[in-house]
Amino acid sequence: MIKRFFLSFILIIAALVHFLAPRLFLPAIPVIFPFPLEIIYITGVIEIILAVGLLWKSTQNISAKLTAFYFILLLPIHIYVSIEGIEIFGINNQILLWSRTLFQFVLIFWALSLQTTGWIIEQEWKHVLFIHYQVDPELLAQQVPFNLDLYNGKAILSVVPFLMEGIRFPFLPAIPKISRLWELNIRTYVEVNGVKGVYFFTLETDSKIGKLIAKNFFHLPYRISKIKASVDEINYHFDHHRDDLNFKLEAQIGNRISPEEFTVWATERYSLFTKHNGQIFQGIVSHKPWEHRDVKINFLNNNFSKMVVENDIQQYRVSYSKYLKVRFRPFQEVSCKVTKR
Numbered sequence: 001m002i003k004r005f006f007l008s009f010i011l012i013i014a015a016l017v018h019f020l021a022p023r024l025f026l027p028a029i030p031v032i033f034p035f036p037l038e039i040i041y042i043t044g045v046i047e048i049i050l051a052v053g054l055l056w057k058s059t060q061n062i063s064a065k066l067t068a069f070y071f072i073l074l075l076p077i078h079i080y081v082s083i084e085g086i087e088i089f090g091i092n093n094q095i096l097l098w099s100r101t102l103f104q105f106v107l108i109f110w111a112l113s114l115q116t117t118g119w120i121i122e123q124e125w126k127h128v129l130f131i132h133y134q135v136d137p138e139l140l141a142q143q144v145p146f147n148l149d150l151y152n153g154k155a156i157l158s159v160v161p162f163l164m165e166g167i168r169f170p171f172l173p174a175i176p177k178i179s180r181l182w183e184l185n186i187r188t189y190v191e192v193n194g195v196k197g198v199y200f201f202t203l204e205t206d207s208k209i210g211k212l213i214a215k216n217f218f219h220l221p222y223r224i225s226k227i228k229a230s231v232d233e234i235n236y237h238f239d240h241h242r243d244d245l246n247f248k249l250e251a252q253i254g255n256r257i258s259p260e261e262f263t264v265w266a267t268e269r270y271s272l273f274t275k276h277n278g279q280i281f282q283g284i285v286s287h288k289p290w291e292h293r294d295v296k297i298n299f300l301n302n303n304f305s306k307m308v309v310e311n312d313i314q315q316y317r318v319s320y321s322k323y324l325k326v327r328f329r330p331f332q333e334v335s336c337k338v339t340k341r
Contacts, residue, residue, distance in 0.1 A: 018044030254294030
C-alpha cells in the first residue's frame with residue numbers, strides 16, 4: 001500500500017512541475033514535435049489521471065498497467081536526452097542523465113508490481129539441476145517461518161544451480177547481458193493456507209542488478225557470490241564461492257526421463273513464500289510442466305548447505321531440466337497461521 005501511495009505522490013509532483021514550470025521540459029522535446037508546450041501540459045494531465053487511479057482499489061490494476069506503459073513511452077525521450085547530453089533541470093552530465101534514464105526501468109517495474117492481475121516479469125530458466133536431501137524436520141522447523149511440507153515424514157532440502165536468461169518486463173524486450181545471470185539457491189518445501197510452495201533460505205547470484213531487483217521488489221534473500229559455470233549437451237560444471245561457503249559440481253547429463261512421484265512433488269510447485277519485516281508475501285509463477293533428464297554426478301563438494309544444516313543430511317534424489325519459460329505475478333501480501341509440527 002505504501003508503494004502504491006508513494007508512486008501516486010511522485011506522479012502528482014511531476015504533474016505539478018509540468019503545469020507550474022513547463023519550460024523546464026522544453027529541451028527534452030525533439031524539434032520534430034509540434035506544439036511542445038501542449039505536449040507537456042497533456043503529459044501532466046495524464047500523470048494526474050494515473051496518480052488518482054492508483055489511489056483507488058477498484059482502478060489500481062488498470063492504472064498500474066497504464067502507468068507502466070506510460071513510463072515505457074517516455075523511455076525514447078530519456079534516451080534522446082542522454083545521448084545528446086541535453087541539459088534538463090540543470091543537469092547536463094551524461095552519467096547523471098543516463099542514471100536518470102535507467103531509473104525509468106525502476107519506475108516501470110514499480111508500476112507493474114502494483115498490478116493485481118497479469119504478470120510482472122518473464123524469465124527463462126536453463127540448465128536447472130536439482131539436488132535433493134532428506135533432513136530431520138526438527139533441524140529446519142525453527143529456521144522456517146511457515147509449516148514444513150514433509151515427504152514420507154522427512155523434510156527436503158534442495159540445492160539448485162541454474163542459468164537465468166531472457167529476463168524482461170511486459171511490453172519490453174530482454175536486455176542483453178543484463179538479463180542473464182547464474183544462480184544457486186537453497187530451498188525447502190512449505191504449505192501456507194493450504195497451498196504447497198517453496199521457501200528460500202538464500203539465493204546466490206553473480207549479478208548485482210539481479211540482486212537489486214529481486215531483493216527490493218520481491219523481498220527475496222539474494223546475495224552476491226562468485227560463480228563460474230559452463231554447460232553443454234553432456235557436461236555440467238558449476239563452481240560457487242561466498243565467504244567460507246562453496247559448492248562445486250561436475251555432472252553428466254543423460255536422457256529424458258519420466259519424473260517419479262517425488263520429483264513431481266518437489267518441482268511442480270507454483271507458489272513461493274517469503275517473509276519480510278514481519279509481512280508474508282506469496283509469489284505465483286506460471287509455466288508448463290517440467291521436463292526432466294537423468295543426471296550422473298561425477299564430483300560434488302557441497303559446503304554450501306551448511307549455512308542451513310551441517311548434520312543429518314542425506315542425498316535423496318537428483319534430476320536435470322534443460323529449459324523452462326516462466327512468468328511471475330506480482331507478489332501479494334498474505335496472512336497465515338503457523339502451526340509447528
